[in-house]
Amino acid sequence: MTTTSTMSPTTLNPQRVDPSAVVARTTSHSSVQESWVQILAMAWRAVKKMRRKPEQFFDVLIQPLLFTAMFAFIFGGAISGSVSDYLPVLIPGILAQTALTVCMATGVQLREDMDKGVFDRFKSLPIARIAPLAGPMIADLIRYGIASVLTLVTGLVIGYRPGGGVLGCVGGVALTVIAGWSLAWIFTWLGTMARSAQSVQGISMMIMFPLTFLSNAFVPAETLPGWLEAFVKVNPVSHVVSAVRDLFNDGAVTAEVGWALIGCMVVVAVFAPLAVRSYSRKM
Amino acid sequence: MADLSAVRAESLVKNFGDFRAVDEIDLHVRQGEIFGVLGPNGAGKTTTLRMLATLLPIDGGHAEIFGVDVRREPHRIRQLVGVTGQYASVDDDLTARENLWLFARLQGLTSARAKTIAGDLLERFGLQEAADRPLSQFSGGMRRRLDLASSLITRPPLIFLDEPTTGLDPRTRGQMWDTIRELVTDGSTILLTTQYLDEADQLADRVAVIDRGRKVAEDTPDALKTQVGDSSLQLSLADGSDTALAADVVRRLLGEEPVLTPESGRMNIPLPDPNRAADVLISLREAGLGISSVSVAKPTLDEVFLALTGHGADEPQIEAVR
Numbered sequence: 001m002t003t004t005s006t007m008s009p010t011t012l013n014p015q016r017v018d019p020s021a022v023v024a025r026t027t028s029h030s031s032v033q034e035s036w037v038q039i040l041a042m043a044w045r046a047v048k049k050m051r052r053k054p055e056q057f058f059d060v061l062i063q064p065l066l067f068t069a070m071f072a073f074i075f076g077g078a079i080s081g082s083v084s085d086y087l088p089v090l091i092p093g094i095l096a097q098t099a100l101t102v103c104m105a106t107g108v109q110l111r112e113d114m115d116k117g118v119f120d121r122f123k124s125l126p127i128a129r130i131a132p133l134a135g136p137m138i139a140d141l142i143r144y145g146i147a148s149v150l151t152l153v154t155g156l157v158i159g160y161r162p163g164g165g166v167l168g169c170v171g172g173v174a175l176t177v178i179a180g181w182s183l184a185w186i187f188t189w190l191g192t193m194a195r196s197a198q199s200v201q202g203i204s205m206m207i208m209f210p211l212t213f214l215s216n217a218f219v220p221a222e223t224l225p226g227w228l229e230a231f232v233k234v235n236p237v238s239h240v241v242s243a244v245r246d247l248f249n250d251g252a253v254t255a256e257v258g259w260a261l262i263g264c265m266v267v268v269a270v271f272a273p274l275a276v277r278s279y280s281r282k283m
Numbered sequence: 284m285a286d287l288s289a290v291r292a293e294s295l296v297k298n299f300g301d302f303r304a305v306d307e308i309d310l311h312v313r314q315g316e317i318f319g320v321l322g323p324n325g326a327g328k329t330t331t332l333r334m335l336a337t338l339l340p341i342d343g344g345h346a347e348i349f350g351v352d353v354r355r356e357p358h359r360i361r362q363l364v365g366v367t368g369q370y371a372s373v374d375d376d377l378t379a380r381e382n383l384w385l386f387a388r389l390q391g392l393t394s395a396r397a398k399t400i401a402g403d404l405l406e407r408f409g410l411q412e413a414a415d416r417p418l419s420q421f422s423g424g425m426r427r428r429l430d431l432a433s434s435l436i437t438r439p440p441l442i443f444l445d446e447p448t449t450g451l452d453p454r455t456r457g458q459m460w461d462t463i464r465e466l467v468t469d470g471s472t473i474l475l476t477t478q479y480l481d482e483a484d485q486l487a488d489r490v491a492v493i494d495r496g497r498k499v500a501e502d503t504p505d506a507l508k509t510q511v512g513d514s515s516l517q518l519s520l521a522d523g524s525d526t527a528l529a530a531d532v533v534r535r536l537l538g539e540e541p542v543l544t545p546e547s548g549r550m551n552i553p554l555p556d557p558n559r560a561a562d563v564l565i566s567l568r569e570a571g572l573g574i575s576s577v578s579v580a581k582p583t584l585d586e587v588f589l590a591l592t593g594h595g596a597d598e599p600q601i602e603a604v605r
Contacts, residue, residue: 016470017440019441022363026351026358026359026363034391045385048376117370118372118374119372120366121372121373121386124338124361124366124372125361125390126358131389
């Protein structure tokens with residue numbers, strides 16, 4: 001929407017409102033540029049909320065520390081023979097798992113948020129329907145970033161030495177952030193569909209656990225029974241984990257990286273429109 | 284301004300499952316007026332407003348706002364209408380200033396412009412001192428004012444107010460009324476819902492009375508009130524056996540039928556003009572009839588309702604709803 005002088009003055013004695021002029025100025029939808037400004041405004045809101053409620057960062061801070069150390073020392077010997085041999089397998093797996101946990105929080109928080117009165121206003125404003133969904137997801141990039149870096153640092157502290165060097169690590173973290181953001185659309189869609197935040201939490205758990213544990217995140221796929229191995233190999237999380245391993249451990253941009261990115265794009269292409277549609281219908 | 288209606292809704296229908304919340308309601312709101320939708324809780328007022336504001340899909344009928352089709356062009360409608368809900372639609376996690384800035388940004392104002400407007404509105408609504416405090420410290424009245432301020436950022440030509448004063452104390456209520464009147468002098472049109480006849484009376488140019496999803500009347504507040512008498516004189520006779528005599532006196536004097544209440548010796552007398560209360564009392568004394576208590580009461584929404592839906596015998600389908 002354009003702002004002209006007749007629309008904006010709010011002094012005590014403003015120019016009179018002229019309805020026909022306002023009607024003539026209306027547009028049938030938000031332009032791409034307007035939508036982008038709206039998404040950024042919603043992202044600003046989400047960041048403000050994060051800063052005021054730091055307890056939201058609990059999962060992002062604790063999970064990387066706790067799970068990395070715990071899984072390494074418990075499964076290290078059994079799966080790879082030693083903790084140090086397991087770390088190159090484990091760290092990318094934990095990264096994927098942490099990213100999915102953050103995704104889940106995205107859906108739950110959106111649902112909680114949508115129940116608040118302010119969403120009535122968002123719906124009544126002439127803004128792109130995607131803005132209230134995409135805004136918080138941009139803010140969540142911060143959370144993915146913190147979680148990924150923290151996981152990697154914990155790994156380094158307990159002895160992980162990635163062969164990919166700094167560039168490989170940056171690449172791996174970047175891929176995790178992209179993957180987390182893409183998969184979050186699934187949970188955002190759930191958030192717009194479900195009746196309550198609790199139900200989003202419940203359904204998300206049922207999706208998240210199979211997605212992470214029925215992947216190669218913690219164990220080599222070859223050790224699984226054939227039928228399970230088949231599922232593990234098509235699971236997008238497996239591709240992300242393999243791609244992050246290639247980047248971390250070898251610094252190599254392999255075909256897996258390509259597959260992971262394609263998988264992410266497919267998820268966004270399917271679930272972003274579904275989420276927007278379900279959000280618009282909810283009104 | 285051409286004779287363009289602000290709102291033109293025909294046969295609006297909303298169903299929630301089997302329950303018909305809004306049943307073929309017509310609304311015609313003229314430009315520049317305050318139009319009141321009056322009805323008890325659950326009558327369908329809010330649902331009607333939400334449909335017109337594109338917050339609920341319209342199940343049947345047709346609605347236009349300033350000539351723009353509500354169902355076909357929701358994005359345009361949202362640029363024409365400012366909505367202030369029954370429960371303040373502001374963000375509790377932000378301050379008042381941040382709320383206004385966010386809503387202004389979302390509507391395409393530049394950051395600097397949004398800041399100026401937020402400041403202006405905070406000043407206009409007396410929220411300057413509280414501007415940077417969290418909303419959890421706001422009183423009900425302050426939240427309502429912030430909510431209304433949020434609806435005015437782009438100065439929409441049509442403003443929906445859903446029960447703007449429900450739950451406010453009398454003083455805050457009076458302030459809200461003043462603010463609403465001010466908006467109309469700016470050229471805005473207002474569609475408001477209320478449960479209170481006196482609020483409709485104070486503010487609205489015309490009123491539609493809604494009951495169980497149907498419009499049962501539409502008129503000026505004065506015309507509505509005269510249907511039940513402007514006010515009523517309630518008296519208790521000293522001697523209950525005089526009731527018939529007293530009723531006779533009233534009938535002869537005012538030409539109105541007093542309403543006898545179940546308690547013996549009590550009656551409500553509709554008064555087209557409150558000044559005639561004295562005449563009634565004098566006549567009763569002249570007739571030698573003693574009075575034990577007397578009061579003059581304004582008609583309540585209940586009475587208007589009874590009067591309007593009382594001849595509801597011709598609307599037996601009301602019973603069928605629900």
